[in-house]
Amino acid sequence: MKFSLEYSSTAFFLDLLALSLLLLPIYLVASGTRTRQVTLTLSGLYLLLFIAPRLALLSLFFWLLVFAMQRLIANLENKAQEKPDISSLVLFVFIAAVLGTLTPMLWWKTQEWEFVKLINLSGNSALSLFSRTLWEIDLARNIIMPVGLSFATFRAVDLLVKTYIGKFRAMSLREVFYYGFFPPVLVVGPIIEYEEIKEGASGKLPAPKSDDFLAGALRTAWGFFKVLFLASLLQPSAQILDTFNTQSVSTIWIYLFVYTWFFYINFSGYSDIAIGIARLYGFKLKENFNNPFFARNIIEFWSSWHMSLYRFARRNVFVPLGGYRENRHLYALAGTMMTIALWHALSASMVTFGIYHTIGLILHRQFTKWKDRNNISLDHPAAQLACLLFTYLFVMLSFPLIVLPLGTALEFYGSMFGM
Amino acid sequence: MSDALLDLFAEVLEVDAGSLKEDTSPDNTPQWDSLAAMGLVAAIEEKFNVQLSTKEIMKMTTIGLARQTLSAKGVSF
């Protein structure tokens, strides 16, 4: 059997749907918050077993550490309320905890094969301490990629940041695991916040009403339609990434155009499924895409593309870097874009991607100021359309950087412009 | 309903004060997200005569939370 560095999220969602046939009735009958949290946590863990038991074990370990760090920060933060002189200690502990949480992801993104080897071998060995059967089944599972690690990392960081700024008290292990293993978002996001899945005003987790169920089912079906039909129809456009050297300029442009749509439909389709399935259980997760390719400027694009990542970066990078202060604004903006870019991969092409979009955002700011000073209006439909097309073109041109190494991406641009 | 804080947000974000609520946040208000929000902190600090730490600013994810944070610093509206 081939080891796979890629993982089919469709398989995960089909499993979750199948499991939901059993899970939803339990969830509905067991109305207590604890029972519901535990039910969802266990099903998340169970689904991870089918990727690989070692991954389930490592995730448990990761979230156990997050639990410990969250508790430590919360308690220190409490003490600092009474004794402000320890606030710099709290800050130090907080920063250390965040760096610790980021370490596995950064390690993976800088030394992929070394990291993959380490976690698979150590995870498998550790399993043998717990269960011979699970250890044997683990040997037969072929996914070696740490599925969902990037998403889990940012979920965890968000939790720690919110604890540090005093939004969350010390949480129980049950609550942290519930957040860590909430099934719909385990493998491809969105990067949810704890607030999105916590008890409502009634003090209870949401229970699905009939219209939640219908909307969730339709949303899920729509997501599967996008992923399995629309995206797979457009998938051949990816060939251009391997063969651009020998294609005509027009073919490259057409294929790249279609490829951006493939990418968007595929990714947003998965988000639809995740949000749809969560809705079956009554959860209304925040949106992850809002027609990004119809954005009329680059800031609109970024606030409608992979919105959960964008919101994360705004809360945890843009604001702390001083985005709301005039003198630090551009600096914070660059930090935000680089975070978004490097989250995908720590590569030269993603650095370039980050710089490209930072420049785009700065130029947009300057243009807006200039436009306002000179009382120029872009409200005319034709002007709006031009803005839309220009924004789309700007975004489309950055796509080769997401999927190609920098050298190849530069060759791609050469071919695009007939060089 | 109108008070000093809502007026300030309305002015900085260049929106109608009537459209602002306690749960107004960057997630539901595009203006909070763009260029306008750049001067937000300076405006609050100047108007209410307080100094805001990074931590406090991070807490202000909605107008309601901004009000709470400022109240905790002794500001009355």
Next chain:
Amino acid sequence: MKSVDHALSLLGYKATPFGLVRIALWAFLFLYLAGLALPPGNRTIPFTENVVGLPITPLVTLPSDPAFIDEQALPTQGGLKIAWISDSSSVIYKPGAKFLDFSAMGDNRLLPVETLNQLREINQNDIHIDLYIRLSLRSLESYTLTEIALERNADIIVLTLNPFFVFNNHAIFKGNTHFARATRTWSKNPAVWYWLALLPQPSDHLWAGLGRHLNIFARAPAFAPDVHAAKLSLWKAIFPQIKGQNTDKLSAPPSGEGLKENSMIFWVTQRYLNGDLSKLVNDKNEAINALWYRQLIRLADFTQDTISRAILLQTLERIKASGKKAILYLAPVSENLREDETAWKQYQKIKSELKALQQVYEDDKVKLIVDIPPDALNGTVFVENDDVHLNEVGGLSSFLASSIASLTSKPEQKESTP
């Protein structure tokens, strides 16, 4: 599309529990009718071209097809029915043939065909063989096929035990497409119920359940290649063609980089060879079967409660409980395996483990053949640099034929000598 909510409110539809039930019933009815309208479709069954004109029915689907078994194949009427469950060790490869190339299998001969010819020579004529051969078949799939063969009323089961995999916990199954079918079969054996929770995915259970009651789920996989082709031709009709299209990446020979993604190669190289891939490959970075298999046989685990042993024991138990006749034979290996002392010792150990099982399970209906007599391997030629795949069958087929014949004649002998 968050406009789902919006669309629903525009339609003015207010969902109620009763309404949801009604929608579900309509959906079920629609799927049911669509399933009736959907024709059975043409499954590709490997080895069909190898057995033209012979009383042999190949049954196992391509590895990509979750049906696993061609359910439409008609059961045999009368005669002696042999179920032949095996892997690539039952293929007699033309020199230079690729091991896993399904499309070129028609060029190779098959051990069951040769054995059938031998059986005819010793006047065993009214014989039909259900052929359950899949390349890279592993023990768990063999177990499932054994259960299926018993369901299909085989008179004799012939099952190959591959020495390189029989006690190997790293390779109990290959791919997971067989689970949707296996789920149904396993549920009949309480001893393996815990597998149901750990090995097939929840979606396999769902698929198995749906496939049982709704035609459309059972039949749809047969159309996957057609749907794929239709999508490609739609693409070709709309968009300009790419020049110099890439060759199919799957058929590319394994490179050093690709090899480390093979799950067993991963464990072997990382855990047992200090990451040194060069011990398994030639100068073109292709895995050398013999070297590679000699590493695999080191993984054999003789601990009492391993999953590989549980699978083997269940296979034996179920055959025993059915009262059917069976020959389980350990596939012969090349003498060249002696070149690797550790591997050879391991092979001897596998044999002695199997001989211990022989003591428990062998009787006049079930034979567990561990040692194939040396003269039965006269003329048997193994593939170069390979310890288990065959180029020439030699005396193996007549040995198996006489083993089968002796099983079938035994009961009559007993009856005639009261």
